[in-house]
Amino acid sequence: MSWRPVDCHAHSTWSDGDLPVAEVVRLGAERGVRVTIADHVTRDISRGVTSAAQFAAYVADLERHDVLRAAEHCWHDALWRELPAAAIRRLTHRVGSLHAIFLPGGEPLHAFSSRFPKDLGADAYMDAHVENVERFAREMPVDILAHPTLLPHALRQRPLEELWTEPREERAITALKRAGIAFEISNRYRPHERFVRRAWDAGVRLSLGSDGHTREQVADVAWPLALAHALGVGEESLYDPARHGSRTGYWDSPPRAAAAAP
Numbered sequence: 689m690s691w692r693p694v695d696c697h698a699h700s701t702w703s704d705g706d707l708p709v710a711e712v713v714r715l716g717a718e719r720g721v722r723v724t725i726a727d728h729v730t731r732d733i734s735r736g737v738t739s740a741a742q743f744a745a746y747v748a749d750l751e752r753h754d755v756l757r758a759a760e761h762c763w764h765d766a767l768w769r770e771l772p773a774a775a776i777r778r779l780t781h782r783v784g785s786l787h788a789i790f791l792p793g794g795e796p797l798h799a800f801s802s803r804f805p806k807d808l809g810a811d812a813y814m815d816a817h818v819e820n821v822e823r824f825a826r827e828m829p830v831d832i833l834a835h836p837t838l839l840p841h842a843l844r845q846r847p848l849e850e851l852w853t854e855p856r857e858e859r860a861i862t863a864l865k866r867a868g869i870a871f872e873i874s875n876r877y878r879p880h881e882r883f884v885r886r887a888w889d890a891g892v893r894l895s896l897g898s899d900g901h902t903r904e905q906v907a908d909v910a911w912p913l914a915l916a917h918a919l920g921v922g923e924e925s926l927y928d929p930a931r932h933g934s935r936t937g938y939w940d941s942p943p944r945a946a947a948a949a950p
Contacts, residue, residue, distance in 0.1 A: 694722045694928045695907050697760065697783050697834055697872060697897035702746050703727035703736035705901045712906050713755045721907040722928075725750055726758035726783045730765045732798075733787075740771055747778045756780045756929060760834060763824045764788040764796050773937075781934035783897075784830035784869075786838065789820040797840065804842035810851060813843065818856045825863035831934045832870045832895050832927065835877035836860070848880045857883050861890045868935075870927040872897040873912035876905065885919055895927035 699705030700712050702725070707715070709725055716723030728736035729743055737746045737759070750757040760783040761768035768784075776782070788798040791808070817839070824833070837848050852860075864871055864887070871887040873879060876899035888894060894916055900906030916926060924931065933939045 691923050692720055692722050693896055693909050693913055693923075694724070694756070694926070695898045695900070695909050696724050696756070696758065696781065696832055696870075696895045696927060696929075697726045697874075698723055698900040698906050699727055699760075700725050702749070703733060703760075705906075707903060707906065709749065709753050709755065711903075712900075713753050715903065716755075716907040719907040721909060722756065723907050724756035724758050724780070725753075726760045728762070729759035729767060729771070730762040730787075731767050732762045732765045738767070740767075740775070743771055744775055747775055751778065758783055760785055761828070761830065762787045763820065763828055764790060768828065777937045779934075779936045780938050781832065781929040782830040782936060783832045783834045783872075784824060784828045785834040786817070786820055786824060789817050791816050799838050799840050802841060804840055810843060810846065813840070814851050814853075814856060818859050821860045822863040825867040825869055829935045830869060831929065831936075832872050832897070833864060834872050834897060835874040835879075835899060836871055837874075837879045837883065838877045849882060852880070852883055854882075854886075857886050861887050861892055865890050865892050870895040873915055874899050875908055875911050876900075878911065881915065881919070884915060888919055888921055893925070893927045893932065894921055 700709045731738045737743050757779050758781050763786050788796040791797055870893040872895045874897050896909040896912045898905055898908045
């Protein structure tokens with residue numbers, strides 16, 4: 689079978705996506721992409737999976753489709769710590785996101801909020817953000833850091849290369865490398881090339897992610913794939929849970945995986 693890119697991060701109506709699972713799967717096949725449903729499993733987002741009971745139903749539904757099965761967990765929300773290990777093991781991989789970070793005083797600052805403390809400078813925020821990346825990598829048992837350069841609205845007009853200074857990039861990449869967490873090349877929140885190159889040169893695996901919520905976005909990994917190619921990344925080196933495994937434990941039993949894998 690010829691190689692197909694893996695979209696490790698797309699959404700359905702189980703959270704804030706526009707399309708039901710079956711339609712996401714159909715579009716992925718039509719576009720020549722192996723797609724993942726990685727819906728929000730967090731109390732942070734109202735249109736998402738917000739309890740262990742809902743999570744069990746979500747996983748059971750995904751198992752009825754020919755699709756990679758994941759969940760996108762918010763680092764700052766505790767639900768990911770409360771999910772049963774047996775249910776996690778049914779996922780092919782997991783995605784973690786810094787939709788909010790904890791500031792030095794302990795209060796969270798959300799990336800999608802219009803609120804930004806007046807006395808918080810960009811450098812102070814970025815230093816706190818990198819500290820949260822390091823904590824995330826130490827504590828959260830996921831396989832991918834989604835949209836690594838996602839920042840609050842107040843900072844999104846600033847060039848990423850200025851906010852993500854090289855020392856900050858180095859700290860973040862060192863943390864991901866130590867934890868074995870892949871760096872997502874996100875089509876929705878596109879990282880700058882220097883950061884992606886630094887990750888690849890350091891031996892951090894790269895993953896492709898549409899972060900698709902709409903019909904147009906789902907399985908659109910053309911830009912991330914083009915960037916990976918430009919950096920000389922071999923296609924089979926890009927993160928694929930079926931090839932590289934995951935921290936869920938799903939792939940640890942080859943006979944079971946061979947029978948049930950998407």
